[in-house]
Amino acid sequence: METNKSLDPRVQRLNIGAQNGEANIETHLVTWEVFHQEKKGKQAVHVGIVHASSPELALVYAKEVYGRRGKTTNLWVVKTSDIFTFTPEDEDVFNTAPEKLYREAGYYKVRDRIEAFQKRNKETA
Amino acid sequence: MYGNAYISPEEAKQMQSQQDDPKQLALFEARVAKGEKVEPGDWMPTDYRKQLIRMIEQHAHSEIVGALPEGTWITRAPNFRRKLALIAKVQDEIGHGQLLYSAAETLGKTREQMLADLLSGKSKYSNVFNYPAKTWADIAVIGFLVDGAAIVNQVINSKGSYGPYCRALERICYEESFHLKQGHDNFVYLATGTPQQRNMLQEALNRWYRPLLHFFGPSDKASQHSEKLMKWRVKLASNDDMRNQFLDQYVPKILELDLTLPDPNLKKNDAGIWEFSDPDWDEFKRVINGDGPCNAERLAVRRYAEEAGRWVRNALMRKEEKYVVPLA
Ligand SMILES: [Fe+2]
Ligand SMILES: [Fe+2]
Numbered sequence: 001m002e003t004n005k006s007l008d009p010r011v012q013r014l015n016i017g018a019q020n021g022e023a024n025i026e027t028h029l030v031t032w033e034v035f036h037q038e039k040k041g042k043q044a045v046h047v048g049i050v051h052a053s054s055p056e057l058a059l060v061y062a063k064e065v066y067g068r069r070g071k072t073t074n075l076w077v078v079k080t081s082d083i084f085t086f087t088p089e090d091e092d093v094f095n096t097a098p099e100k101l102y103r104e105a106g107y108y109k110v111r112d113r114i115e116a117f118q119k120r121n122k123e124t125a
Numbered sequence: 126m127y128g129n130a131y132i133s134p135e136e137a138k139q140m141q142s143q144q145d146d147p148k149q150l151a152l153f154e155a156r157v158a159k160g161e162k163v164e165p166g167d168w169m170p171t172d173y174r175k176q177l178i179r180m181i182e183q184h185a186h187s188e189i190v191g192a193l194p195e196g197t198w199i200t201r202a203p204n205f206r207r208k209l210a211l212i213a214k215v216q217d218e219i220g221h222g223q224l225l226y227s228a229a230e231t232l233g234k235t236r237e238q239m240l241a242d243l244l245s246g247k248s249k250y251s252n253v254f255n256y257p258a259k260t261w262a263d264i265a266v267i268g269f270l271v272d273g274a275a276i277v278n279q280v281i282n283s284k285g286s287y288g289p290y291c292r293a294l295e296r297i298c299y300e301e302s303f304h305l306k307q308g309h310d311n312f313v314y315l316a317t318g319t320p321q322q323r324n325m326l327q328e329a330l331n332r333w334y335r336p337l338l339h340f341f342g343p344s345d346k347a348s349q350h351s352e353k354l355m356k357w358r359v360k361l362a363s364n365d366d367m368r369n370q371f372l373d374q375y376v377p378k379i380l381e382l383d384l385t386l387p388d389p390n391l392k393k394n395d396a397g398i399w400e401f402s403d404p405d406w407d408e409f410k411r412v413i414n415g416d417g418p419c420n421a422e423r424l425a426v427r428r429y430a431e432e433a434g435r436w437v438r439n440a441l442m443r444k445e446e447k448y449v450v451p452l453a
Contacts (some may be wrong), residue, residue, distance in 0.1 A: 006422055008197040009259050016429045028237040031230070031451040046291070049227045049451040051236060053441040065223050068216070069300065081449045089167045099349040 032058040033083060035076040036066050044076050057078075145170045151199070157358050160204035162169045162288040165231040165453060173357050177287055178232045179248070180359065184324060186243045187226035190423050192218040194258040195267055201259060210307045211264065217300045224296060228289040231451050244428055253336045255417030262322075262329035265315055268308020270333060270375060272439055274340045276301050286358035309378075316382035323384075331387045338404040339370040339412075372399040 003115045029051040035044035049068045052058035058077040067075060086093070103109045149168050156163070162167055192215045199215065202208035226236040242248040254272055258264055279301065283294035315326040342364040345351045354360035362370075372391075376399070379386060390402040412420070 005222065008193070010196070011422065011426055015428060016158060016425050026237075027435070027442055028235045028439065028448060029438075030446045030448050031227075033452055046453065047296075048453070049230075050223075053443055053446075057441075068220065075183055080451050081447055083452060085166075085452065088164070089170070103255055114273075 017109070029053055031080045032077040033080055034058075034066055035063045035078070036072060036074070037074040042072070042073075048082050049080065050077070057085075083108050126438065143247065145172075157286045157356075161286075162291065163286050164288045165450070170357070172353070173359065174232050176354060176359055177290065178229055181225055181229035181232075181252070181290055182234070182239045182242070182291075183249050185222045185229060185239065186223060187249060187254065188218045188222035191249045192426065192428055193423055194254055194256070195264060197258045198261055198264045201261070204262075204271070214268065214304050214307065217304065219253075221297045221300070224293040224393045225290075227451060228287075229238075231289045231453065233450060235448075240427075240431065244424065244431060245308040246415060246424070247412060252412050252417065253340050253420045254393065255412050255420050255423060256332070257335050259332070260325055260329060263332070265308060265326060266329045266333045267309040268304060268310040270308075270337055270357070271340070272301060272304040272308055274303060274337060274371050277374070278341070278366055281361045281367065283322075284358075284361055288302050292453075312394055318385060327384055328397040330384055333391075334387050335404050337369065337371075337409070338401060339406075339409045341371070343406050343409065369399050372401075373397075380450050 005061050030053075031049045031051055032050055032055070033049055034047050035046045038042040050061040050065055050067055059075060063072075064076045066072075086110055096103075150170055153163075153168060153170060153173075163173075195211060196215050196219075199208065199211055226239060229239060230236055234330050239248065243250065253274075258267060276298065279294050283291050285291055286355070293409050311324070315322045338415060345364045351360060352361065373393075376386065387403050390400060393399050411417070
């Protein structure tokens with residue numbers, strides 16, 4: 001490449017000649033899952049990952065990648081390997097059976113009963 | 126900035142030969158047809174994974190290489206406000222690269238491996254970034270029209286089936302709207318300025334017209350490969366449809382400023398479809414295969430960054446750390 005033909009003065013100053021094309025894939029860093037808290041009192045929400053060698057650096061990168069815009073009160077980072085999840089095959093353990101309605105607030109309706117009771121009372125009075 | 130994956134015909138042929146368990150495949154296709162999102166740990170067809178890695182990886186490369194033509198003008202932005210906006214935009218593009226590499230990584234290819242494939246030429250990035258930004262007006266055209274084209278593509282892709290890619294794209298599209306607005310502002314400012322400014326803009330527009338038509342890739346309607354990708358919601362619109370949507374949205378915004386486009390055959394026909402002269406698809410192929418005006422410089426700069434930063438990465442490495450594929 002004829003570097004002195006670059007339109008970018010910064011590239012020109014670097015005077016980059018022949019670099020060898022091999023990237024060193026040994027330097028792949030571990031990933032951290034990033035949780036973003038928008039406001040005090042709100043939950044921290046998972047937003048993505050960063051690559052870093054330490055939690056301190058992970059926080060610095062998380063701030064750059066996920067806190068560049070909008071409001072941020074705090075960020076959490078957790079090493080991906082420290083997170084445990086169900087496997088996709090276990091998805092069915094979350095299927096709530098229909099007979100479990102007794103666990104739902106909406107199942108309990110007494111208004112009709114109260115009204116019938118009051119009507120009956122009035123009639124006998 | 127952008128991503129419209131380019132697949133050579135040979136690669137497409139190779140992909141059609143992959144075989145998957147038909148039962149699993151049927152379940153998968155039913156889920157996707159219902160509009161369900163696919164998450165990293167889920168079963169997926171081999172080609173689905175392959176094609177997504179290729180597509181998201183190309184998109185990520187396009188973001189970080191795409192920062193280079195615009196970066197050319199950071200040192201010479203005409204005023205402080207434009208300089209701030211351009212720095213912010215270029216930083217966003219690198220951030221988009223980070224988000225996309227992460228999304229691709231959930232499919233099982235490491236970021237380092239992707240960067241290695243970029244440098245070796247094994248994996249591609251958008252052709253449009255192999256053209257130079259000759260003047261400040263090129264920055265206006267890039268910010269307005271290249272980002273505009275990228276948004277058409279990215280909004281469509283964000284409705285796809287792969288969860289991590291969709292989530293990355295939603296975040297990206299939000300930031301792209303700033304890129305587009307500042308680009309349009311810059312564009313309008315030059316278009317309504319002195320005759321010299323208008324002239325500079327018109328010349329830049331003439332230079333970018335063809336690369337912009339190339340942006341969405343050659344016509345791909347008829348291919349069997351596209352059909353499968355559409356069914357899996359990896360691809361959501363044909364290249365021609367996206368190109369047409371782009372022309373429909375942006376040509377009027379160029380013409381209203383009394384600027385012209387260098388193509389006497391560019392017009393919308395009675396069916397509402399834009400027609401244009403053949404934009405020389407041989408040139409497209411030449412450039413994507415390495416023979417464009419800036420390919421060598423773009424890769425040399427990336428390589429320099431890789432080499433110059435290596436000692437830092439080596440110093441940071443903790444060999445005892447166990448790498449696992451990110452979750453989402
Ligand atoms: Fe971008
Ligand atoms: Fe952009």
